[in-house]
Amino acid sequence: MDTSRIILSQPQFNLVIERLCHELIETYDDFRDTCMISIQPRGTPLADRIYRRLTELGVPAFPYGKLDITFYRDDFRRGKQLSASTTEMNMLVEDMKVILVDDVLYTGRSVQAALTALNHYGRPAHVELLALVDRRFNRHLPVQPDFIGISIDALEEEYVKVVWGTEGDDEIILYPKKV
Amino acid sequence: MLSTRHLTGIKNITEADIQLIFQTAEEFKEVINRPIKKVPSLRDMTVANLFFENSTRTRVSFELAERRLSADIVNFSASASSVSKGETLLDTVNNILAMKVDMVVMRHPAPGACAFLANKIKANIVNAGDGTHEHPTQALLDAFSMREHLGDLAGKKICIFGDILHSRVALSNIFCLQKLGAHVKVCGPPTLIPKHIGGLGVGVEHDVRKALEWCDVANILRIQLERQDIRYFPSLREYSQYFGINKALLDSLGKQILIMHPGPINRGVEITSDVADSEHSLILQQVENGVAIRMAVLYLLANQ
Incomplete structure (x- = not known):
């Protein structure tokens, strides 16, 4: 029996993206000295979508990178198979304002790894975190997002998946355990 | 995994x-x-x-x-x-x-x-x-370097030149390239080609020009002077004349070949400096x- 539950679908999904974009514009204005970095692989579809929408809303082009954190993860050699994704970082983040983007903020360990990886590209002026889903009661580390799409309360064993559709059929699904 | x-x-x-x-x-x-x-x-x-x-x-x-x-x-x-x-x-x-x-x-x-x-x-x-x-890691980096230039190696022609008999690089290269679907030949003096190499599904050529005309990549091995306990060829000069790869020979082929060498190079013996340092050489990339x-x-x- 399929006990998964859709917790966000259209048209609310698009509204959430739209709101996040406007929050970013309020905070970063003309995005000078600002860059957006997605955590590979799952932060990238969200960052792509946000970057595209920001461009449509008149934000001038600003640096956008994709950062893979596999080699910085703290669960390496602990039974989990980790395969690397591509890093596309054609800039340094020295003195830049960085918007770090991930789809689901869960334990905070990915963000910790991303911050370590980010330091290898320079010392940013500051880093803010944007997460589409904040699983607020599952944190292992003191990490909090600055921009949140939706906050949910999920049990430790539950699994949240963001499904990126092609024609506006994106949704966020909550599964009773990892699928 | x-x-x-x-x-x-x-x-x-x-x-x-x-x-x-x-x-x-x-x-x-x-x-x-x-x-x-x-x-x-x-x-x-x-x-x-x-x-x-x-x-x-x-x-x-x-x-x-x-x-x-x-x-x-x-x-x-x-x-x-x-x-x-x-x-x-x-x-x-x-x-x-x-x-x-x-x-x-x-x-x-x-x-x-x-x-x-x-x-x-x-x-x-x-x-x-x-x-x-x-x-093995030499073969992997050789194939990785070839792949960066040629894409998928399936169907590509790679010839390994030189001292095949004493070379661990040659054997690992043969296994690696064959697993990736490439065609492999070896070329060198008969004394430096192992007798049963045909059993690995590898072609053998003794004429450098013919081998170069056939291949997309020439992986040139070092003459292992420290392992020449018996005389496998009369002199280095003669080896260089018959099996050395130089720019004039490559230019006369009318096609471009990627040049590889696992190092260290005996310049002027298996390969001349102008070939080792040419734009078609992947040696430093390796x-x-x-x-x-x-x-x-x-x-x-x-x-x-």
Whole structure:
């Protein structure tokens, strides 16, 4: 029996993206000295979508990178198979304002790894975190997002998946355990 | 996930293993071109580099790869060790492992030394060359470098020139390239071609011009002067004249061939300087890729 539950679908999904974009514009204005970095692989579809929408809303082009954190993860050699994704970082983040983007903020360990990886590209002026889903009661580390799409309360064993559709059929699904 | 806990040779890994190593090496190549070229993956591991035979680039390349992965390193060379006092290989290695070493990178003059150790000890073993048997990381970096220029190697023609008889690079290259679907030939004087090499499905050519006309990539091996215990050819001058690759010969072919050499080069013997330093030469790229490939191998084995 399929006990998964859709917790966000259209048209609310698009509204959430739209709101996040406007929050970013309020905070970063003309995005000078600002860059957006997605955590590979799952932060990238969200960052792509946000970057595209920001461009449509008149934000001038600003640096956008994709950062893979596999080699910085703290669960390496602990039974989990980790395969690397591509890093596309054609800039340094020295003195830049960085918007770090991930789809689901869960334990905070990915963000910790991303911050370590980010330091290898320079010392940013500051880093803010944007997460589409904040699983607020599952944190292992003191990490909090600055921009949140939706906050949910999920049990430790539950699994949240963001499904990126092609024609506006994106949704966020909550599964009773990892699928 | 790799199908093996040790990299003793290319013969006993799968094509999927090779592709996984390549895919991981691509990411490590990006890492080593960053301002800070280091990742913390192996920060809780100690790697012993056991070199029972001389080596410069392989040892430096492994050591750099280990440092870039944040591993702790123990370096060992046979000349400055108890091996010269008569200690056996197994005793030497067990003593080092008793100091809590997690991984062993070994070069040894005896073919099969790494496979022997892999059956005896718990640590992961990486073969950095065992006698005239295999040199798997060299073959992986060679194929990785070819792939960067030619894309998928299936159907591509690669010829290995020179001293095939004494070359561990040649054997590992043959296994690796064949697993990737490439066609392989060897070319050299009959005395330096192993008698039964045809059994590996490899073509044999003794005419350098014909071999060059056939191939997309020429992987030129060093004449191993230290292993010429009997005379395999009359003189270096004669070898160079009949089997050396020079610019005039390449220019006369009317096509472009990628030139590779695992080093160290005997300039003016198997290859002239103008070929080694030409724009079609991948020699320095091979060295750069060597670090990325070795990082990938160490990383993937550490995760077993």
